[in-house]
Amino acid sequence: xxxxxxxxxxxxxxxxxxxxxxxxxxxxxxxxxxxxxxxxxxxxxxxxxxxxxxxxxxxxxxxxxxxxxxxxxxxxxxxxxxxxxxxxxxxxxxxxxxxxxxxxxxxxxxxxxxxxxxxxxxxxxxxxxxxxxxxxxxxxxxxxxxxxxxxxxxxxxxxxxxxxxxxxxxxxxxxxxxxxxxxxxxxxxxxxxxxxxxxxxxxxxxxxxxxxxxxxxxxxxxxxxxxxxxxxxxxxxxxxxxxxxxxxxxxxxxxxxxxxxxxxxxxxxxxxxxxxxxxxxxxxxxxxxxxxxxxxxxxxxxxxxxxxxxxxxxxxxxxxxxxxxxxxxxxxxxxxxxxx
Ligand SMILES: C[S@@+](CC[C@H](N)C(=O)[O-])C[C@H]1O[C@@H](n2cnc3c(N)ncnc32)[C@H](O)[C@@H]1O
Numbered sequence: 147x148x149x150x151x152x153x154x155x156x157x158x159x160x161x162x163x164x165x166x167x168x169x170x171x172x173x174x175x176x177x178x179x180x181x182x183x184x185x186x187x188x189x190x191x192x193x194x195x196x197x198x199x200x201x202x203x204x205x206x207x208x209x210x211x212x213x214x215x216x217x218x219x220x221x222x223x224x225x226x227x228x229x230x231x232x233x234x235x236x237x238x239x240x241x242x243x244x245x246x247x248x249x250x251x252x253x254x255x256x257x258x259x260x261x262x263x264x265x266x267x268x269x270x271x272x273x274x275x276x277x278x279x280x281x282x283x284x285x286x287x288x289x290x291x292x293x294x295x296x297x298x299x300x301x302x303x304x305x306x307x308x309x310x311x312x313x314x315x316x317x318x319x320x321x322x323x324x325x326x327x328x329x330x331x332x333x334x335x336x337x338x339x340x341x342x343x344x345x346x347x348x349x350x351x352x353x354x355x356x357x358x359x360x361x362x363x364x365x366x367x368x369x370x371x372x373x374x375x376x377x378x379x380x381x382x383x384x385x386x387x388x389x390x391x392x393x394x395x396x397x398x399x400x401x402x403x404x405x406x407x408x409x410x411x412x413x414x415x416x417x418x419x420x421x422x423x424x425x426x427x428x429x430x431x432x433x434x435x436x437x438x439x440x441x442x443x444x445x446x447x448x449x450x451x452x453x454x455x456x457x458x459x460x461x462x463x464x465x466x467x468x469x470x471x472x473x474x475x476x477x478x479x480x481x482x483x484x485x486x
Pocket of ligand 1: 213239242246261264267287305360
């Protein structure tokens with residue numbers, strides 16, 4: 147697949163050594179543009195919801211919002227999804243259109259529907275696919291709602307992450323069909339999940355492993371934290387579980403499932419580092435720090451976040467600290483559960 151056709155607008159390259167992530171544009175015609183296009187790397191194509199490489203001279207320090215997935219991950223996902231000829235596929239997150247084109251090459255364009263949230267990104271993908279004379283059904287809108295017009299699908303694949311597998315994807319997939327998406331959250335850990343849709347309208351399946359991460363679906367991105375609560379109030383005690391569980395990919399995933407609305411901040415005050423979890427919706431918070439080789443937690447009493455973290459970590463450790471590949475995601479009309 148000629149990947150450079152999907153990157154004619156250039157891409158952003160991460161600036162090495164910068165303290166926080168900084169990005170510099172690489173444009174068509176630049177010396178390393180073509181080699182970059184054919185490197186097995188994720189290439190960021192949009193930042194902060196609107197900014198494209200041609201907009202920037204120098205560097206920019208904001209979050210990426212669209213990219214071309216690394217080609218080996220596109221192929222791995224199509225293998226995980228078991229896309230066989232004759233299968234009708236709904237893709238969420240068209241991005242540059244590269245993975246859409248790969249799907250069309252495998253299945254034929256009449257079997258592929260792809261939804262992109264951002265209208266400018268969608269328009270660029272449509273032009274790139276048009277240059278290659280590939281014409282799948284392209285929809286601009288919120289892919290979390292699926293696309294009823296093409297249902298039922300045999301396969302749903304998402305190249306943006308979700309906190310919860312949307313009910314619409316299950317409703318629009320035929321029984322026995324597969325849904326492949328990264329399940330993640332606001333603590334920044336995620337994993338690919340492959341769910342099989344059942345006759346009764348539920349879906350379940352394993353996490354597949356590999357620490358796969360995608361930018362979260364736009365409507366599910368973390369809300370602003372708002373005014374910080376008074377982090378000096380609250381009750382303090384020795385913590386059973388230290389804040390180091392937030393640094394490891396697997397234990398962070400376990401914690402995230404226990405406190406799905408929490409976001410993390412790291413503050414330095416009074417000469418020590420405090421690891422803070424805040425739930426912007428409920429206002430609950432917990433601040434954890436290390437003192438004399440012990441972990442101390444201070445938290446508000448209404449909905450003690452760190453109690454929930456410790457309870458979940460305790461259950462996971464008692465079970466032998468299973469790897470994420472031993473986890474199962476289940477979605478029923480009552481909601482999503484992640485178990486091991
Ligand atoms: C990692 S990129 C997709 C890359 C694409 N697979 C490729 O090969 O170029 C993720 C895309 O998902 C889109 N996106 C985010 N939330 C979405 C949503 N709710 N519905 C549809 N697309 C969404 C983003 O705008 C972004 O373009």
